[in-house]
Amino acid sequence: MNSQNTKVYLGIVEEIRQLITNSGLLPGDKIPSERTLSEQLQVGRSSVREALRALELLGLIETRRGEGTFLRDFKNHDLIRLLGMFILQEPEVKKDIFQTKVMLERDMLILICKQPDRHQLSKILREMASRNDLGPGEFFERLLETSGNRLMFRMWQIIRDYSKEAEVNRYFGAEELKGLIEAAMSGNSNMAISIHHLHYHQSESGG
Amino acid sequence: MNSQNTKVYLGIVEEIRQLITNSGLLPGDKIPSERTLSEQLQVGRSSVREALRALELLGLIETRRGEGTFLRDFKNHDLIRLLGMFILQEPEVKKDIFQTKVMLERDMLILICKQPDRHQLSKILREMASRNDLGPGEFFERLLETSGNRLMFRMWQIIRDYSKEAEVNRYFGAEELKGLIEAAMSGNSNMAISIHHLHYHQSESGG
DNA sequence: TAAGCTTGCGTGGTCTGACCACCAAACATC
């Protein structure tokens, strides 16, 4: 009845998406209440909720009881954990994920080496020496972030989160990182690639 | 009230996950009806629906009115497409899209060259010679598909779709394609990379 | 018997109204 095949809740998802785009809503902003949406869109509240729950599970919105529903900074994708639980069972997929992650890293390292911007790197280097309170992989992530390609970086983050679920990550050690940054600062992509390659291809010797 | 903070619908998502795992359900199999789940789990049907709608939007299940809810084949990484819809909107990333696309292509070409499986390639080659009814880029896509990494391939497809809108695509010509396939068949990744690189880096000379 | 039709049941799809739990701001009290 309600316009062909479109399930109502899917329509609402789309409406909300447009609302976000058109109203220029930013992460943290509040979106209309369930009851308001229900009225404005002339649909039942349950349908609105189905749409919101779906978006919530995707990590695109966040709901706080007693307060409202808010747009989320979807740089922090939580859905990954959930999807991982469902998807990662398949060994074949696991292989793809790992392989893709490694290649993305390699690509970004190449980009970094080609970039003239050095002072971000030296900053990381300094912090590496001074601070010990950051988790493993933290510095590597920040290194990759300097690639300047946010899309690729996001993709990497997502995939890394997947692979967190799937297997034990072998983090880059301090020496490796120093080597990578050094290579980057001198624009030596071959050296960077080589270090990166070694990290993944040496058998279970070095942690 | 209902056991700490866990929203009911999230609990149901988890229940369904376990149900799938424990019962060994396969793609295509039917999962219990909404009303049945509602009864078994002692929750309202609306809550069950919220969980199911969320899973549906994630592409993990499929519902058919009048029939039931079915487990879906989620090897197809549909989430990426959805995430893309939301993430790729930012104009800031537009400039990253092209770069990422090129690097993904390069990565997949490398993978292809390292693969021992040759007969898919020769099949493409034969078809290239015989058929003229396929659109530009069609053969290149099929070439990339043989990389064996479905995740990466999907990512590329999506990014390509976006860059279609953003700019004019320069498709690989027949000669280039033949060169790429040749390189792949002989496992010569350097040659493949070189052809690929030239395609994108020669100035506006060749159409 | 074979083909076509009807009917009933189970399913998802949607809406409504009713509660509850929670939060924040307005208000009343000290």
Next chain:
DNA sequence: GATGTTTGGTGGTCAGACCACGCAAGCTTA
């Protein structure tokens, strides 16, 4: 001014109702 209380808005959940659809059993008809 500081404190406690009320109140209205919000999400969270449930139960019940009805619709639309698909399917198969059973009936009708040829």
